[in-house]
Amino acid sequence: MRNKIRLLTPGPTPLPERVRLVLAQDMIHHRKSVFKETLHALQGKLRTLFGTQEVVLPLSCSGTGAMTAAVHGLFKPGEKVLVVEGGKFGQRWRNIAQTRGIECVTLEVPWGEAVTSQAIQEALTKDPSLRGVLVQASETSTGVLHPIKDIAALTSKTDVLLVVDGISAVGISPCPMDDWKIDCLLTGSQKGLMLPPGLALLALSSRAWKKAEEISSDCFYFNLPKERDNCLKGQTLFTSPVNLIMGLNESMDMLLEADLDELYRKQWALTMLTRTGVQALGLDFLAPSHFTWGLTSVRLPSGVSAPNVVKMAAEYFGVYMAGGQDHLKSSVIRIGHMGWLDWADVLAGLHALQYSLVQVGGYSASRDYLEQALNAYHHALLVQPGQAIPPAHS
Numbered sequence: 569m570r571n572k573i574r575l576l577t578p579g580p581t582p583l584p585e586r587v588r589l590v591l592a593q594d595m596i597h598h599r600k601s602v603f604k605e606t607l608h609a610l611q612g613k614l615r616t617l618f619g620t621q622e623v624v625l626p627l628s629c630s631g632t633g634a635m636t637a638a639v640h641g642l643f644k645p646g647e648k649v650l651v652v653e654g655g656k657f658g659q660r661w662r663n664i665a666q667t668r669g670i671e672c673v674t675l676e677v678p679w680g681e682a683v684t685s686q687a688i689q690e691a692l693t694k695d696p697s698l699r700g701v702l703v704q705a706s707e708t709s710t711g712v713l714h715p716i717k718d719i720a721a722l723t724s725k726t727d728v729l730l731v732v733d734g735i736s737a738v739g740i741s742p743c744p745m746d747d748w749k750i751d752c753l754l755t756g757s758q759k760g761l762m763l764p765p766g767l768a769l770l771a772l773s774s775r776a777w778k779k780a781e782e783i784s785s786d787c788f789y790f791n792l793p794k795e796r797d798n799c800l801k802g803q804t805l806f807t808s809p810v811n812l813i814m815g816l817n818e819s820m821d822m823l824l825e826a827d828l829d830e831l832y833r834k835q836w837a838l839t840m841l842t843r844t845g846v847q848a849l850g851l852d853f854l855a856p857s858h859f860t861w862g863l864t865s866v867r868l869p870s871g872v873s874a875p876n877v878v879k880m881a882a883e884y885f886g887v888y889m890a891g892g893q894d895h896l897k898s899s900v901i902r903i904g905h906m907g908w909l910d911w912a913d914v915l916a917g918l919h920a921l922q923y924s925l926v927q928v929g930g931y932s933a934s935r936d937y938l939e940q941a942l943n944a945y946h947h948a949l950l951v952q953p954g955q956a957i958p959p960a961h962s
């Protein structure tokens with residue numbers, strides 16, 4: 569008999585039944601009142617999630633569309649930006665910016681490490697003509713969490729705009745936009761938000777809105793000021809992704825059922841569960857210190873092929889994990905633990921990993937990895953409400 573499918577991939581992630589039922593409802597018209605009311609109701613929820621007083625725009629595109637909208641809306645051809653490049657998605661920032669004719673200064677970071685705020689400071693000091701910093705909150709290709717709060721503390725003292733790809737961070741680990749003084753924060757629907765792919769969200773600080781209004785975007789589809797005017801009327805510029813918006817309204821209710829701290833604590837606890845289990849299996853991490861809370865990237869012992877392990881875990885257990893990217897394709901496995909997943913799903917992932925390693929790699933590992941992982945999970949959850957969870961880059 570077939571197994572239940574468990575998506576432990578770093579996006580798309582599994583969908584809760586409550587959201588699926590909303591997605592399955594009859595189509596409604598996007599210019600009529602029910603839709604407008606939903607979009608208005610969503611604003612408050614999205615502002616809570618983003619930690620901002622500003623409008624949060626729904627965009628009808630995947631996450632990369634929102635990255636594109638940010639670059640086109642905030643910078644002119646010929647302007648210069650600093651790109652933090654420590655993985656695939658950092659590279660994507662550069663590719664998008666260069667396509668727009670923006671000059672990129674690349675700050676290269678070894679894959680698996682986080683950029684330091686000192687390195688950002690040096691780059692900004694060295695080149696006063698930089699107009700923006702483009703960075704990931706969580707670099708999903710490596711599982712690294714960049715120190716956004718520290719970077720924002722630098723950029724907010726200058727007129728350099730900080731543009732943050734929070735696609736695998738929003739709803740997963742704290743990234744309060746206004747508190748930290750982020751100028752642009754964006755995310756996609758298929759990671760922490762428990763929705764199918766195809767919807768993105770983007771918010772700008774007030775000074776970023778000023779810049780966006782100054783720039784005449786040469787892009788017909790993505791026009792942030794026009795999109796904002798529509799959004800304030802409960803509308804989107806073009807036909808709305810109606811089902812995804814209705815689904816988002818439901819998933820936001822689920823995410824905000826308790827408070828955000830509780831959501832982040834759960835993500836932290838799942839991260840501790842995964843990391844403890846992986847460590848008990850005798851494996852190393854690609855991101856040993858600055859790690860994200862939505863996925864864990866694991867280095868496999870030499871000679872064990874990641875694609876084979878991933879394949880066996882999927883075929884034998886119904887557990888879908890991801891391999892590494894580029895040069896890490898065959899040596900790294902990424903275990904996603906974001907979205908509608910709980911401790912039992914992640915334990916299933918650990919077991920599928922262990923079993924597949926033994927079968928495919930002839931690897932032998934301790935047997936109490938599951939117990940150790942569960943202990944770490946319970947320990948992490950014991951953090952009392954209101955008590956700070958460990959700092960974002962502990």
Ligand SMILES: *Cc1c(COP(=O)(O)O)cnc(C)c1O
Pocket residue numbers: 579630631632633657704706707708733734735736756759765
């Ligand atoms: C998934 C992801 C993207 C890409 O999003 P798409 O929806 O595939 O366009 C970009 N950046 C990060 C950090 C991601 O995790």
